[in-house]
Amino acid sequence: MSDSQRSAPLLEVRGLKKHFPVRKGLLSRVVGQVKAVDGLDFTLERGQTLSLVGESGCGKTTAGRTMLRLLEPTAGQVLYRADPTSEAVDLFNLPKKEMRALRPDLQIIFQDPYASLNPRITVGNAIAEPLLVHKIATGSEVEDRVAALLKRVGLRPDVANRFPHEFSGGQRQRVGIARALALSPKLIVCDEAVSALDVSIQAQVINLLKDLQDELGISYLFIAHDLSVVKYISDALAVMYLGRIVESGSADQIFNDPQHPYTRALLSAIPHADPKKRKKRIPLTGEIPSPIHPPSGCHFHTRCSLAEDRCRRDWPENVALGDGHQAACHLVQGASVTGA
């Protein structure tokens, strides 16, 4: 990838927030806010894969959906450039009609393709639907496009007449990918797209996603909790905790030189497929606190073995660690965590 392309990223997310009101009582009065996503900044480069990782409830799925305006954002900007040379548009400021015109560029695939495919519509029609809605193909052209897409994702074109229940989990995920590909997207949000698959099938689907990226230059926002898959597939990573990004950087920086105590604990919890590497874990006691009443100061202080008074009081600012590596921790100073 050349430097000129790098300078104009596909997508820049600034201050993304999504709060859900908590209603209670007879009049359904708003008594609080679930700050599911509370101020995210990240950049997605062209043809690259950025992964959002974190435990369940950290807001990674909400972030992906809000970014695509599948949920109405509370605040923030998503600056999108269809081409490196084109003007950036803020997706959150676009009128509905213009947003709709951009939708083909921005696709999503889900964890459970069975739940996202209509059981009464053949997979051929499911893949044809976006082509017809966006008037990309008509008549016999549609059939040809569907056949080509099925072939591209490794399915036989004659399965177009079958229904979703006739497919295995891996095949259904291929149908989901074919459907997302139908509109020649620039970005696909992969929300736990391989989490439900068996390991041998998962490898097939990961290879397919990689091939498509190499061929078509698609960018992925990969939302996942399985860090071994993430390590393999990502160029860049953002680690989320309770609605905020606590550390971000290249895959190499995060996996080989993690700085935030949460990232370190999370990485040490991954089991390794090597019995000789049973290593000492950094114990992460307790569970992720409720996002309705997040802890004061640094949200992670209730589970952090290094927490000090200021961690309980003030939210830590991002500390730049060089080469785009950032961590939000009071104890991070330039290169390493003091006292760790």
Added chain:
Amino acid sequence: MSDSQSPEGAAKPLLELRDLATWFHTDEGTAKAVDGVSYKIYPGETLGLVGESGSGKSVSALSVMRLVPSPPGFVERGDILFRGESLLPIADEDFRRIRGNEVAMIFQEPMTALNPVYTVGNQISEAVMLHRGLSKKAAREHAIEMLRRVGIPSPETRVDTYPHEMSGGMRQRVMIAIAMSCDPALLIADEPTTALDVTIQAQILDLIRELQEEAGMSVLLITHDLAVVAEAAHHVAVMYAGKVVEYASVEELFEKPRHPYTIGLFQSLPDLAKQGERLTAIPGMVPSATNFPSGCRFRTRCSIASDLCAGTEPPLVSLEPGGAHTVACHHLEEASKL
């Protein structure tokens, strides 16, 4: 856990499956979910049972617990021996002495395994009142003690809460508390951490290991995740399409996998591959249990399959005397080059 028991040691197996076949008779035909499976678990050891969905690993465990829905499921042949005695002839009423008492089981999704209308204290008490004849008051005390043992904070108040008031990790701890309440000799853990976050998974695996060391119990750990097996098991049995295709100590299996399927599983793992390198996926998918291929069941996905594989089912044979490492493959020579 370096002190892994050797199968050829003096100890007798606590549980032994001998050529067990559990079939389901359905409208679409007979699903041979488990079809001639043998494995042994020794006292104090953890056996990891690995395989993809549909390999029969859970059905083999449910057969031990006599929890296979019947009809349509029946044990067609083979034997299940517990402490050297066959479990199959035992009458259903008498089987309750064993199930939940000597052999306990935990499941993947604790929310569906726990009863939503009873407090967790009630559900732990139930087991000890039934099996140990404790009074209601003593059972409650025992329940609090068990909650403390599985690391639930303020067990005195938690004992009166309902499952929906707890997180997934907490619920799995409650399941373990119920399973452990009668000090079982064998704990069957069916994908106990699959639904949990990696941080909570680490906590639960550590907890199972601590309780195992305390109580000296055996664990049958069923999982699709090779990394979990590497962390927690002493021995591993790899299942494919209703059969055990390879068995070895965890160190041996991870260092020298011999069966083409086991080798393929390892090559599919993203954490062993270098970034950017293509994963070597196993082509195709697990065949349907109503229609397994003839001969070796893996042959339809195997790159070194021959006519021999289609015609004759490979027996599970020992690589060296003692049965420490057994493999069912006709082409071990070629497989070593994969």
